[in-house]
Amino acid sequence: MAPVLETVGLVKRFGGIAATNDVSLRIEKGARHALIGPNGAGKTTIINLLTGILRPTSGKILLDNEDITAIEPHQRVHRGIARTFQINQLFGELTPIETIGLAVSERMGTGRHWWRLVGRKPEVIDDVVALIEQFRLTDVMYHPTAILPYGKQRLLEIAVAIACRPRVLLLDEPAAGVPDAERHEILATVEALPKDVTVLLIEHDMDIVFSFADHISVLVNGALFTEGKPDEVARDPRVKAVYLGEAIDV
Amino acid sequence: MLTILFDGVAYGMLLFVLACGLAVTLGLMNFVNLAHGSFAMAGGYVTLILVNRQGVPFFAALPMAFLVSAALGALFERTLYVHVYRKPHLDQVLFTIGLVFMSVAAVDYVMGSQQQYIQLPAMLQGPVNLFGINARKYALLIIVICGLLTVALQLTLSHTRFGSRLRAAVDDPRVASGLGIHVNGVFAVTFAVGSGLAGLGGALGAEILGLDPTFPLKFMIYFLIVVTVGGTSSITGPFFASLLLGIGDVAGKYYVPKFGAFIIYTIMIVVLIWRPQGLFARATAR
Amino acid sequence: MAQPLTNEIARYLAARVRWHPLEIAFWLAALASIFLLTNKHLILTEIAVLALFALSLDLILGYSGIISLGHAAYFGFGGYVAGLLAKHGIVTEPVLALIVSGLAAAVLGFVTSFLVLRGSDLTRLMVTLGVSLVLREIANQLDWLTGGADGLQGVVLAPVLGLFPFDIAGHVAYVYSLIVLFVMFLLARRIVNSPFGLSLRSLKGNPLRASAIGIPVNGRLVAIYTVAAAYAGVAGALLTQTTQFVSLDVFSFERSADVMLALVIGGTGYLYGGLIGSILFKLMQDYIANLTPQYWQFWIGLVLVLLVLVGRDRMTNWTTPIRGLFARIGPRGDHLAEGAQAPAADRP
Numbered sequence: 001m002a003p004v005l006e007t008v009g010l011v012k013r014f015g016g017i018a019a020t021n022d023v024s025l026r027i028e029k030g031a032r033h034a035l036i037g038p039n040g041a042g043k044t045t046i047i048n049l050l051t052g053i054l055r056p057t058s059g060k061i062l063l064d065n066e067d068i069t070a071i072e073p074h075q076r077v078h079r080g081i082a083r084t085f086q087i088n089q090l091f092g093e094l095t096p097i098e099t100i101g102l103a104v105s106e107r108m109g110t111g112r113h114w115w116r117l118v119g120r121k122p123e124v125i126d127d128v129v130a131l132i133e134q135f136r137l138t139d140v141m142y143h144p145t146a147i148l149p150y151g152k153q154r155l156l157e158i159a160v161a162i163a164c165r166p167r168v169l170l171l172d173e174p175a176a177g178v179p180d181a182e183r184h185e186i187l188a189t190v191e192a193l194p195k196d197v198t199v200l201l202i203e204h205d206m207d208i209v210f211s212f213a214d215h216i217s218v219l220v221n222g223a224l225f226t227e228g229k230p231d232e233v234a235r236d237p238r239v240k241a242v243y244l245g246e247a248i249d250v
Numbered sequence: 251m252l253t254i255l256f257d258g259v260a261y262g263m264l265l266f267v268l269a270c271g272l273a274v275t276l277g278l279m280n281f282v283n284l285a286h287g288s289f290a291m292a293g294g295y296v297t298l299i300l301v302n303r304q305g306v307p308f309f310a311a312l313p314m315a316f317l318v319s320a321a322l323g324a325l326f327e328r329t330l331y332v333h334v335y336r337k338p339h340l341d342q343v344l345f346t347i348g349l350v351f352m353s354v355a356a357v358d359y360v361m362g363s364q365q366q367y368i369q370l371p372a373m374l375q376g377p378v379n380l381f382g383i384n385a386r387k388y389a390l391l392i393i394v395i396c397g398l399l400t401v402a403l404q405l406t407l408s409h410t411r412f413g414s415r416l417r418a419a420v421d422d423p424r425v426a427s428g429l430g431i432h433v434n435g436v437f438a439v440t441f442a443v444g445s446g447l448a449g450l451g452g453a454l455g456a457e458i459l460g461l462d463p464t465f466p467l468k469f470m471i472y473f474l475i476v477v478t479v480g481g482t483s484s485i486t487g488p489f490f491a492s493l494l495l496g497i498g499d500v501a502g503k504y505y506v507p508k509f510g511a512f513i514i515y516t517i518m519i520v521v522l523i524w525r526p527q528g529l530f531a532r533a534t535a536r
Numbered sequence: 537m538a539q540p541l542t543n544e545i546a547r548y549l550a551a552r553v554r555w556h557p558l559e560i561a562f563w564l565a566a567l568a569s570i571f572l573l574t575n576k577h578l579i580l581t582e583i584a585v586l587a588l589f590a591l592s593l594d595l596i597l598g599y600s601g602i603i604s605l606g607h608a609a610y611f612g613f614g615g616y617v618a619g620l621l622a623k624h625g626i627v628t629e630p631v632l633a634l635i636v637s638g639l640a641a642a643v644l645g646f647v648t649s650f651l652v653l654r655g656s657d658l659t660r661l662m663v664t665l666g667v668s669l670v671l672r673e674i675a676n677q678l679d680w681l682t683g684g685a686d687g688l689q690g691v692v693l694a695p696v697l698g699l700f701p702f703d704i705a706g707h708v709a710y711v712y713s714l715i716v717l718f719v720m721f722l723l724a725r726r727i728v729n730s731p732f733g734l735s736l737r738s739l740k741g742n743p744l745r746a747s748a749i750g751i752p753v754n755g756r757l758v759a760i761y762t763v764a765a766a767y768a769g770v771a772g773a774l775l776t777q778t779t780q781f782v783s784l785d786v787f788s789f790e791r792s793a794d795v796m797l798a799l800v801i802g803g804t805g806y807l808y809g810g811l812i813g814s815i816l817f818k819l820m821q822d823y824i825a826n827l828t829p830q831y832w833q834f835w836i837g838l839v840l841v842l843l844v845l846v847g848r849d850r851m852t853n854w855t856t857p858i859r860g861l862f863a864r865i866g867p868r869g870d871h872l873a874e875g876a877q878a879p880a881a882d883r884p
Contacts, residue, residue, distance in 0.1 A: 051748065077750035089745040091738045097545060102738055105731045106750040112759075114732035119549025122542070129542050138541070142548070164749055282658055333845055339657040340603050341844045344800060347793050348840025355834030467789060471669055474662040508677060515670045522655060522663060 010059035080167035151182025262496020268451035271444020277482030287466030293449020319449020590810030592767030598804030606668030612786035614769025641769020687783030
């Protein structure tokens with residue numbers, strides 16, 4: 001089966017350093033694919049390359065066999081790739097309704113309409129409502145994002161990405177920075193993502209990785225170290241060595 | 251033609267001395283000081299008063315211009331500017347525009363609005379024959395003084411402890427202060443010196459650029475262009491940018507008088523299309 | 537379950553864009569000024585022109601985060617186009633000339649918009665300033681066309697819509713300017729309350745996130761810059777038409793600085809800031825100019841310095857109740873906290 005997202009020999013150099021070193025990833029459709037590795041391995045760089053924020057020094061990126069390497073970031077969203085950021089990137093002054101509404105209307109192609117007032121398209125609002133409820137943001141939906149508790153902001157971060165109805169969702173440490181009390185909500189949300197959405201997950205928390213992922217790639221120093229099914233990777237002594245004593249419980 | 255080149259080099263070096271303070275403070279504190287020209291103007295008028303009204307010799311008045319402008323810079327920096335460092339760029343712009351307006355009106359009130367001329371000593375007036383080039387003595391003076399200043403600046407930056415602290419702070423203020431470098435102190439000194447140099451440039455430049463209360467407004471764009479084209483990560487960038495602009499402007503105004511004034515703007519636009527971070531800036535994003 | 541929520545949200549969004557009583561009061565007061573302040577129409581016309589100019593700056597500065605030091609470029613361009621249209625009889629009817637001038641300024645805005653897309657704040661400052669100075673120099677050099685430093689002479693305006701000739705007392709000019717301002721305001725209000733306008737606010741706050749949800753950031757910036765240029769051009773044309781004169785100072789840096797001050801006094805990002813600020817600015821300018829006609833620039837500079845030192849955010853807190861009333865009343869009567877806001881491009 002052809003992978004839905006694929007990189008071919010992806011390289012990214014900054015000066016003399018190869019942050020991404022000849023990475024060839026294959027992500028299958030519907031997969032729950034985790035990308036793990038020690039700090040500084042270049043995981044976020046890969047996400048930035050996949051989404052177009054960074055241009056690769058060489059190599060290709062293929063979405064459903066289409067070469068998207070030269071395509072602008074905002075256009076990749078329309079092609080079906082969405083991402084969340086490791087540190088929340090939201091619109092502080094906008095409310096969750098407006099934030100999600102923006103993503104939905106961009107997706108529906110009505111985002112550039114300057115002659116229509118916001119809130120006049122029922123199909124947009126329906127979609128926004130569905131997402132607000134799905135992500136349990138109903139009680140805070142009228143508040144400016146900046147005053148929301150961090151856990152709610154994190155949920156919004158994921159909600160916004162889902163609002164783009166992506167084929168491939170790139171989650172960059174979704175539970176990062178979230179207080180313990182609110183973590184389970186994030187994780188439950190990630191678990192409940194629709195099965196037809198392919199998910200590439202960057203995570204440090206091995207509990208999440210092993211409960212969620214069906215395939216793991218290990219990145220070390222910008223290069224693919226090893227990959228395989230979770231139990232294969234967990235048993236691999238080299239992986240444990242690379243993490244230097246970080247216990248990996250299966 | 252060589253005369254034009256000579257004049258252009260003189261003009262460029264003058265621009266450099268005027269603008270280098272702005273380049274360094276911008277690179278150091280990411281602070282947009284549109285009032286930089288006001289310090290230059292101060293130096294010009296101080297020299298005017300000393301030379302024309304007090305009979306102080308020209309060469310003695312020049313260091314005074316430097317000192318007065320540096321003192322003014324230090325004063326304003328410690329009392330006013332320091333409150334504005336953390337504010338967003340828009341506020342810095344509004345603040346310094348306000349200072350410009352105040353300085354222009356104040357000088358207009360005190361000195362009058364007409365363009366004034368410093369009485370140059372006789373030995374600086376007239377032409378001189380330099381290796382066959384027909385040059386003005388005054389242009390030669392500018393090249394000599396500004397050249398010496400540039401060398402002194404470069405030596406200070408590369409061979410003194412203050413210089414290395416300054417370079418470190420420009421490169422990365424957070425890391426520098428983590429290393430124990432007192433970044434605010436470095437900035438205060440740099441600001442004062444930069445203002446002093448601007449004042450000296452204003453004094454030297456009065457003859458070529460003209461001296462009237464609207465000086466800071468007229469030349470604001472020139473300083474900005476030097477800094478933007480030259481980048482803020484070194485002083486060699488602004489140096490070559492100034493030369494480029496100086497020669498381009500003088501040559502342009504001589505060969506195509508109708509459009510000469512546009513040369514500078516054209517260079518600016520072309521450079522910004524080609525390399526938005528400046529011709530000589532390093533890739534480190536700011 | 538979803539249906540009531542959908543309705544509630546739809547009502548909430550509709551309430552947000554509904555005309556607030558204060559807005560209606562504002563425009564009724566403006567209407568009343570035609571009849572009640574008949575001896576002040578000359579300065580009121582100046583206010584209306586500045587208000588439109590400030591409105592155009594708010595579109596790019598307040599809503600989109602582009603700091604421009606040279607917005608007068610488009611103001612002046614529109615002004616000269618209008619002057620030349622009138623002087624040479626190319627388009628004699630003022631409203632039509634106004635539209636043509638606006639379109640011309642839009643073209644100029646579009647062509648120069650790419651310059652503000654790239655680079656840092658400093659680059660934008662410099663580039664926008666440079667553009668206005670280039671235009672000033674062009675107008676200076678083409679003195680056979682523009683009258684150069686003396687200004688464009690012989691600008692004679694035909695009656696508005698063929699029916700209302702401009703009178704010496706400036707009554708027609710004021711009503712004309714006010715109507716133009718109102719119409720342009722309505723359009724701007726539509727734009728900022730549209731999905732497009734919302735996307736502008738998003739890319740001002742976080743362009744990275746905006747492009748990550750599919751918003752073409754550069755495309756939107758070009759679009760709003762062009763629109764703002766058109767607005768500025770109409771304002772400049774209005775000035776020319778109501779004063780029957782235009783000269784090089786329409787391109788001056790002082791003009792760009794003055795409009796920025798007017799907008800900042802009133803507050804950015806809610807459209808009425810430019811209008812209110814223009815009233816305050818003109819009144820202040822008038823008052824100071826009466827005291828010290830030659831050195832009023834000093835006091836304007838002082839106002840700027842104090843404004844920044846006191847803190848624009850404290851000024852914003854002063855306008856927050858007003859701003860809150862205009863923009864933010866939700867269905868449950870919540871005044872959504874304007875005070876609790878995250879950093880945006882022009883806030884620390």
